Amino acid sequence: MSKASERAFVRMEQVGHCYDPAAGNMAVQQIDLEIHRHEFVAVVGPSGCGKSTLLRMVAGLLIPSAGKVSVFDRQVTEPRDDVGIVFQKPTLLPWLTVRDNVLFPLKHKYGLVTAADKNRAEELLAMAGLSQFSARMPDELSGGMQQRVGIVRALLLNPDILLMDEPFSALDAMTREQIGFDLLNIWTENPKTVLFITHSISEAVLLADRVLVMSQRPGTVLDLIDIDIPRPRSANTINTPRFAELTARIRKHIYEPEAHA
Amino acid sequence: MLKSTSFPVRQWLLSYAAALFFITFVLLWELICRFGKVPVYILPSPVSIVNAFFDVEFSRWLEHLWATLRVALMGFALSICISIPLAIAMVRSEVLSRTIYPALVVIQSTPVVAVAPLIIVLMGTGDMSRVLITCLITFFPLVVSAATGMLETPEELIELSKSLRAPRYRETWQIRIPYAIPHIFSGLKVSITLAIIGAVVAEFVAAEKGLGYFIQFSTSFFKIPQAFAGLIFLAVVSLVLFKSVQWAQQWLYPWSIPKNKR
Ligand SMILES: Nc1ncnc2c1ncn2[C@@H]1O[C@H](COP(=O)(O)OP(=O)(O)OP(=O)(O)O)[C@@H](O)[C@H]1O
Ligand SMILES: [Mg+2]
Numbered sequence: 456m457s458k459a460s461e462r463a464f465v466r467m468e469q470v471g472h473c474y475d476p477a478a479g480n481m482a483v484q485q486i487d488l489e490i491h492r493h494e495f496v497a498v499v500g501p502s503g504c505g506k507s508t509l510l511r512m513v514a515g516l517l518i519p520s521a522g523k524v525s526v527f528d529r530q531v532t533e534p535r536d537d538v539g540i541v542f543q544k545p546t547l548l549p550w551l552t553v554r555d556n557v558l559f560p561l562k563h564k565y566g567l568v569t570a571a572d573k574n575r576a577e578e579l580l581a582m583a584g585l586s587q588f589s590a591r592m593p594d595e596l597s598g599g600m601q602q603r604v605g606i607v608r609a610l611l612l613n614p615d616i617l618l619m620d621e622p623f624s625a626l627d628a629m630t631r632e633q634i635g636f637d638l639l640n641i642w643t644e645n646p647k648t649v650l651f652i653t654h655s656i657s658e659a660v661l662l663a664d665r666v667l668v669m670s671q672r673p674g675t676v677l678d679l680i681d682i683d684i685p686r687p688r689s690a691n692t693i694n695t696p697r698f699a700e701l702t703a704r705i706r707k708h709i710y711e712p713e714a715h716a
Numbered sequence: 717m718l719k720s721t722s723f724p725v726r727q728w729l730l731s732y733a734a735a736l737f738f739i740t741f742v743l744l745w746e747l748i749c750r751f752g753k754v755p756v757y758i759l760p761s762p763v764s765i766v767n768a769f770f771d772v773e774f775s776r777w778l779e780h781l782w783a784t785l786r787v788a789l790m791g792f793a794l795s796i797c798i799s800i801p802l803a804i805a806m807v808r809s810e811v812l813s814r815t816i817y818p819a820l821v822v823i824q825s826t827p828v829v830a831v832a833p834l835i836i837v838l839m840g841t842g843d844m845s846r847v848l849i850t851c852l853i854t855f856f857p858l859v860v861s862a863a864t865g866m867l868e869t870p871e872e873l874i875e876l877s878k879s880l881r882a883p884r885y886r887e888t889w890q891i892r893i894p895y896a897i898p899h900i901f902s903g904l905k906v907s908i909t910l911a912i913i914g915a916v917v918a919e920f921v922a923a924e925k926g927l928g929y930f931i932q933f934s935t936s937f938f939k940i941p942q943a944f945a946g947l948i949f950l951a952v953v954s955l956v957l958f959k960s961v962q963w964a965q966q967w968l969y970p971w972s973i974p975k976n977k978r
Contacts, residue, residue, distance in 0.1 A: 514879050536881045542872040550894050550971045563890055564880045594975060612880075 464527060464648050465490040465513055465616065471521035471673075472508055481673040482508050484521070488667060488676065493646040497659035499705060500669030500677075506652045508674075510618050513650060514538050526616070536564070539609030539647075541619040545601035547593040547608075554580065554589040557608050564612075579607045582641060599630040606638065610645070617642075617649045624654055631655075632690065635662055639688065656705045660684070661692060666701075668708045677708045760941035765948065768941035780946075781953065783925035787843060788915040788957075791850020792908060799855045800900075803862035804888055813863075824856040828914070832921045841922040849921075850914030854907040861903025865896025898972045901965045908957045912950065927953070 471484035483505035490496050498506050511517040512524050515534040524531045547556045557576040561568050580589050583603045593601055602622060609617060623631045635658060642649060653659050659666045660682055668678040684697055692698055742762050748754060749761035756764065806813040832849050839845035869892050877887040919928030927950045934943035970978060 511875075514875075516875055516878060534878045534881055536879065538879060540872075540876060540879055544870070544872065546870055546872040546876070548873075548891070548894065550897075550969070559890075560876070560880055563877060563882045563886055566886070592971060594971075 464492040464494070465650070466525050466528075467509075467512075467522065468525075469522035470509075470512065470519045470524055472505070472512070472517065472519045473521075476520070481521075483669075483674040485675050486522070488679070490648055490650065493648055495642060495649040495651065495662060495664045496667060497651045497653055497663035497665075498667045498669065499653060499656055499659050499709070500667075500674060501671050501709065502654075503672050504669045505672065505674035506669060507620055510540075510620050510650055510652060513616065514540060514618055536612070537614050538616045538618050539612065539614035541602075541605050541609045541617070541622045543621040543624055545593070545598075545605040547601055547604055549593055551593075552589065553585065553591050553593065553596070553604055556593060556604055557589075557611055560608060560611050576607075576611065579610055580604075582644075583607050583637065599626050599634060602626060603634065603637070606641070610641070613645070615648060617647045619649065619651045621652050621654060623658070631658070636689070638662070639686075643687070656702050656709070657693065657698075660698060660701050660705070661688060666705060668705055678705070680704060757938060757940050760944050764941040765944045768939070769945035769949070772942065772945070777949065780925055780927045780930045781949070783923070783929075784912070784915045784919065784927040784950075785953065787846040787850055787918065787926070788911040790843070790847045791914055792854055792911040794847060795851045795855035795858055795907060795911075796904075798851065799858035800862055802855075803859050803866060803896075804893075806859075806863050807866040807892065808884075808888065820856060820859060823852065828853050829917055832917055836918075836922045846915060846918035846923070849918040850911050853914035853917070854910045857906040857910070858900070858903045861899045861906075862896050865899030866892040868899070869895040897965075897969050901961065901969075901972065904961050905958055908961050909954050912954045912957065916950065 465488075467486050467488040470486040470488075471481050473479065473481045486509065488496075498509065500506055508517065512519050513526070513531070515531045515538075518532060526535065547553075548559060551559065554573070554576050555562075557580060558568050558572060561572050577586070577589060580586055583606065585600060585603060585607070588596060588600065593604070596604065602625070606619075606622070609619075623634055626634065639662060651659070651662060663682055666678075666680045666682060667676060668680065669675065670677045680701065682701060684692055684695065684701070745759075746762045749759060749764075754761075760768075802816065806816055828849060831852070835845050835849055839848065866888075873891050873895075874887065877891055915926065916928030916931075919926040920932055923929040927946055931943050931946040931950070934940075934946060966973060966978070
């Protein structure tokens with residue numbers, strides 16, 4: 456066994472999926488990807504190329520019709536509970552306070568929460584700078600704060616894998632940058648394997664260790680780019696020549712896909 | 717500048733529009749009856765209706781009211797007890813939803829007025845048959861609204877539930893049903909007014925008490941102002957019940973009401 460495959464945590468081998476076997480057209484095909492433990496991988500690609508499909512496969516919410524997805528060398532065949540999912544919309548429950556929303560995964564999975572759990576929820580909220588909002592209702596929070604609560608909720612069960620499906624796309628540019636750095640801080644403090652889907656090339660380069668570039672539907676891997684920009688990264692990272700080079704390389708894939716055909 | 721002066725007028729109109737309309741309406745009605753010489757059996761004047769109302773002893777009103785209210789509320793409660801579990805079953809099982817929905821539509825499109833006499837023949841003239849008639853009229857909007865609400869739960873939350881590997885009843889109790897609350901209350905508001913109609917229809921067929929019975933009996937004795945008094949009383953009762961459902965929602969589930977309307 457090679458060293459790289461030993462370290463692989465999430466592995467996709469020739470993965471493909473077809474939502475509608477009658478029509479027979481694949482949504483994604485021939486995806487090969489290895490994600491290492493505690494690695495931050497971003498996925499970019501045109502709309503409808505199958506990014507969400509990929510994420511749902513890692514979560515076990517969708518079983519691929521071709522190939523194999525495995526986590527820690529065990530094939531994924533059903534939903535796994537060691538993943539935290541952050542969606543594009545915060546999808547908080549409007550009838551629960553912020554704290555109860557954060558505690559919801561525990562309450563939902565086990566039916567009860569303990570005082571220790573409540574403390575952990577408060578700690579996580581403090582980490583996200585939301586302490587004073589823990590007794591508020593979700594609709595009293597701004598969109599950015601709601602999305603932070605969504606992230607905190609995904610962290611509650613301390614999952615090995617964090618799956619984020621365009622988590623910041625509903626936010627304005629300034630909030631978006633700030634929350635991105637906040638995410639990096641959280642990730643540095645409690646390392647996790649992250650699969651991060653985004654429409655923003657610069658966001659992908661700014662946050663990730665590696666960026667997976669996907670083609671038009673049926674989605675395949677166009678490129679897998681190592682982002683060798685040193686951490687910790689900051690707003691200044693955007694001004695470095697290396698950042699410009701890497702974003703340009705990805706942009707080329709998206710806007711001139713025929714160059715690689 | 718114009719805006720700042722017209723704003724209070726607008727506010728004032730918004731708060732008193734209903735009362736103003738009502739007063740104008742009643743005044744016009746009284747004037748038409750007085751000066752148009754409308755015969756009382758076609759349209760009794762408001763004053764004669766008020767007089768007729770006070771001619772009937774208050775304890776008799778209460779007796780009739782209680783008879784109707786009892787049937788309406790029991791039918792309404794029975795209908796909640798049937799329709800919410802039915803909606804849950806339909807949301808959880810595709811097969812059930814496909815079998816039950818057509819049956820529901822058939823029941824709903826059968827005129828209850830036509831079926832009511834049959835029910836009375838089958839079940840007797842007691843409260844039970846009237847409650848059943850009320851239930852038949854009220855449960856369809858409840859099933860539909862509860863099922864619609866539960867199906868409109870965001871897919872993300874269902875995926876969240878699946879990825880937590882939570883037991884399925886918690887998906888129903890902790891996610892789908894709370895999500896359906898606003899819809900369920902819309903259904904309840906429609907149903908509570910239908911419940912009164914159901915009780916009255918049942919009384920038309922067989923009863924010796926109740927506001928419906930009272931109206932029918934008054935009409936058959938040509939006591940038209942008295943029938944009108946009963947009718948208006950009934951409308952007021954419906955309105956109060958409707959408002960009570962609204963208050964209950966505000967009190968129990970304030971989050972389910974859009975923020976600007978709380
Ligand atoms: N439940 C489904 N049933 C049928 N087809 C689906 C389903 N979900 C997705 N698809 C199809 O599969 C393809 C990939 O969808 P997916 O949601 O993974 O794309 P995406 O890359 O996440 O797009 P976006 O950037 O717009 O979110 C799309 O063409 C879509 O039409
Ligand atoms: Mg998507």
